[in-house]
Amino acid sequence: MNLLGFTRQNFAVVFEQMNVPKWRAGQVWDWIYRKSATSFDEMSNVPAEMRAELQGNHSIAYPAVDRVLTSSDGTEKFLLQLSDGESVEMVLIPERDRCTVCVSSQIGCGVKCSFCHTGTQPFVRNLEAHEIVGQVMVARQRLSDPGALNSKRLITNIVMMGMGEPLHNYENVSSAIKIMMDSDGLAFSRRRITLSTSGVVPFIVRCGTELCVNLAVSLHAPNDEIRNKIMPINNMYNVRELINACRQYPNTNEARRITFEYVMLRDVNDSEQQAIELAALIRDIPAKVNLIPWNPWPGAPFKTSSNSQIDRFAQALARTGVTVITRTPRGQDILAACGQLKSSSLSK
Ligand code: SF4
Structure with missing residues (x-):
């Protein structure tokens, strides 16, 4: 064990x-x-x-580091080998004033969002809690991070945004997050941990009640028509149900807002009209919108929106009072950016 x-x-x-x-x-x-x-x-x-x-x-075994790729912007992508021979990716993103670990929750992903590289890899299995916590331990080891022992901790944020849908592996993710938050464990504040979901509605409020971490929602479309096309999960939990669950997410207020992630796909979801529709959809939720220029991967059927179109979309949102941030891609050259992760494991 x-x-x-x-x-x-x-x-x-x-x-x-x-x-x-x-x-x-x-x-x-x-x-x-x-x-x-x-x-x-x-x-x-x-x-x-x-x-x-x-x-x-018993053992205290971290996943084995098989390979590390380093981007020109300093982002590091780790291919980690698990005890059954499967592999998973984890990303370490250093910034000027913080360092974020992007952690995976599954090998592959069954949600199959059409713009996401991970979605092209068959779902293999859920990660165990120790394999999730182990990713943070590997990152700490890499940086010789003293952790919570003193004020010089190097890893400041954990995001559950790697491979997989965390709410499809709720029990293991929940145990791992409890260890990350334990004041005598990894001692990360719940405000430093973000869980990102594609919209597994039945688990959203439970996650907020039990774990109370920051919530990021991969929304990516302002209506069912577009979302059904790019995110098959929308056929199960539609936009209205998803937004209702977000409204009920506990402890959401102006100081603690839900992040809506919105990947910018040229001529798919990036018009000013769609920005206005998006603003109306989330208007009564304390929220911010992260615009993510789509990160390409081999064989993908999309193009990223132009910078000027992303600006127009952002301005249209901002005019309605929505807080909007356009994310700078990190680790694109090593396929470590948002939606680019894919390990070589295959479903058996
Ligand atoms: S975006 Fe997230 S939920 Fe969708 S296929 Fe990729 S990893 Fe899975």
Whole structure:
């Protein structure tokens, strides 16, 4: 059993079953998350007998780094090998005042948005909680990040925006996020964690209630007609249901807004009229809109909107009072930008 995926509550149960005092579980937890120990031998304040028992039945295994590609803008894409031989991608995005880890939740993705490279890869399986937390641990190891031990932590933000639909793997994602947020674990504030969904309506409010992390919604269209064409999930949960779920997302206010992601596809969803329609759709939700110039990938049937069209779209939104940000693509040259991730794993 890989201890990395146990929430603190379940971690305590493992130690209870070993008949050791609860505070010993706290010591091991501390070694794993605060001191980044990857072997029980390092745990100098844990009795040798207990370390041997742990060694016999448990591990603290991070995904293995198979390859790292570095973009000209400093973005790094990691191909990670999992214990069953499957692989998944994780991206590290350094910026001037912060560093974001973009974490995957599944191998492949069953949602199949037509503009997304990941969607062309067959869905293989959900990631286990330890494989999700393990991606953050690999990023920390890469940067020699001291984590929450002192104020010099290097990774500042975690976004669940890599491969897969996190709300299709809710239980594992939820456990992983609880470990990320645990004040004695990775100690990330819920305000520093963003979960992005394509619109799995039944889980949206639950996610907000139980995890209360920032919500990003891949909306990408202002109406069902366009969204049905580019995001098949819209045939299951339509725009009206999705926007209703967003209205009910707990703790949303002007200081804590929902992000609507909107990929700019030339002649598909990028007219000024569509911007006005989008503004009307979200007008009663504390929200901001991120415009994402579409990032190309081999064989894709789309073109990205021109810069001038993106500007016109942004201005049309801004005129209605919507906060709008046009994102600068990161890691495009190594296929690490939004919607470009794809590992070589195949469905069996
Ligand atoms: S955009 Fe997200 S949900 Fe859609 S296919 Fe890509 S990874 Fe899956």
